[in-house]
Amino acid sequence: MNVSTIGQAAALFAVTNIDDIVVLALFFAQGAGHRGATRAITIxxxxxxALILAVALPAAFGAxxxxxxxxxxxxxxxxxLGIKAVVQAWRHRNDSDDDKATQDGGPKVLAVAAVTFANGGDNIGVYVPVFATAGIGGMTVYVVVFMLLLAVWIAAGRYFATRPAIAKALSKWGHVLLPVVLIGIGLLILVEGGAFGL
Incomplete structure (x- = not known):
């Protein structure tokens, strides 16, 4: 295994996924106190x-x-998902914190997967040429490094969400921040990609 390829893979992952730590921290804040939230976020x-890689890897071979x-x-x-979160927050704006926690239920696997895939959709364009020039052995290194660093990213998101000062702010403002971040990510992807002629 080439050490320089490992370093390149780690750097590429970090640069293309730095914003995911914020999103993960918000998901962990949303899941605070909910059984199985960490598992749902991780899965x-x-x-x-995996969906990002499932698109990028075959595309590197021209498929x-x-x-x-x-x-x-x-x-x-x-x-x-952001608009849905806004609607839920608005419906339950007068509920007590305990009622909000009960009704929220924490993040769902498919919601986290959808945000991860959509947020990383633009990464596909970066990964494809890198994978195409790396060859089979290089691609394998990239995938292994990416999957290992994903665990580090998840741990970092959880760490930030559980720091007392950050946790307090997220518990107070997380119900507002998560929809804002999701809507912001969605709009950014649409505008940067020129969707609907934007």
Whole structure:
């Protein structure tokens, strides 16, 4: 295994996924006190990232499952989830904190996977040429490093969400921040990709 390839893979993952730590911290804040939240977030994150790789790897060999002009429309996923979160927060705005926690239920696997996939959709365009030039052995190194670093990212998101000062702020403002971040991600993906002629 080439050490420089491992370093390149780690750097590529970090640069293309730095924003995921914030999203993960918000998901962990949303899941605080909910049984199985960590498992749901972890499975959802791995599932979403596996979908990114499932598109990027074959595309590196010329088999495109997701046309380039479709990628900007992935922004509709976090946008819809953000709007749904706004509606829920508005409906329960007068509930006590205990009632909100009970009704919320924590993050769901498919929601986390959808946000991960949509947020990483633009990464596909970066990964494809790198994978194409890396060859089979290099691609294997990239995938292994990415999957290992995904666990580090999940741990970092959980760590930030459980720091007392951050946890206090997220518990107070997380119900507002999560929809804002999701809607922001969705709009950014749509606008940067030129969806709907934007």
């Amino acid at each position: 959802g994150q791995y599932l979403g990232f 495109t499952f997701l046309p380039d002009d479709v990628i900007p429309y992935l922004g509709l996923l976090p946008l819809a």
